[in-house]
Amino acid sequence: MSALACAEPLDLAVLIDYWLGDLAPDAEERVEEHLLGCAACSQRTGDFVALTGGVRSLANFGVVRAVVTSAFLERLIDEGLRVREYRLVPGGSAECTVTPSDDLVAARLAADLRGAEHVDLVKCDADGREENRLKDIPVSASAQEVVLLERIDRIRALPARVQRVRLVAPDADGERLLAEYTFVHTPSSHE
DSSP: OOOOOOSSOOOHHHHHHHHHTOSOHHHHHHHHHHHHHOHHHHHHHHHHHHHHHHHHHHHHTTOOOEEEOHHHHHHHHHTTOOEEEEEEOTTOEEEEOOOTTOSEEEEEEEOOOTTOSEEEEEEEOTTSOEEEEEEEEEOOTTOOEEEEEEOHHHHHHOOSEEEEEEEEEEETTEEEEEEEEEEEEOOOTTO
């Protein structure tokens, strides 16, 4: 049995905000009314919830590297995950480590993201040489940070080192540096 197509499908961003509980009460009510009467959008919402459940399971095991919303991270914390968080402002530095009791490690990178529709997150060595890049991270006009969940197994395996992280926005001239952060990692002595 196939669902009929929706004449006015709900935008994915609206469904995400609905699922996270980030909609104003009147908007939430309109979405709920639409979902009650629309099999296509209800199925799409169910598919989205199943997908996020899988991502959450991977995040719970610390085996996924992902950029998530602040609300998603807060939901993981509310569910009881032990999250080691590092909050950095542009130009900021953090002495960091993880311990065996940490479930997740998250970097909350504050930045002025106005005018950017998407950014790249560039990891560099201590001398600024690019090591890897997460491309085309979508950002909303209201976003004030990028939240990166790192694979905790990889962080635990790191030797003492300095890593630089840059947020860059592609533009007509190549890319524009939005912010740079420095992480000084020390392995936990409790591992």
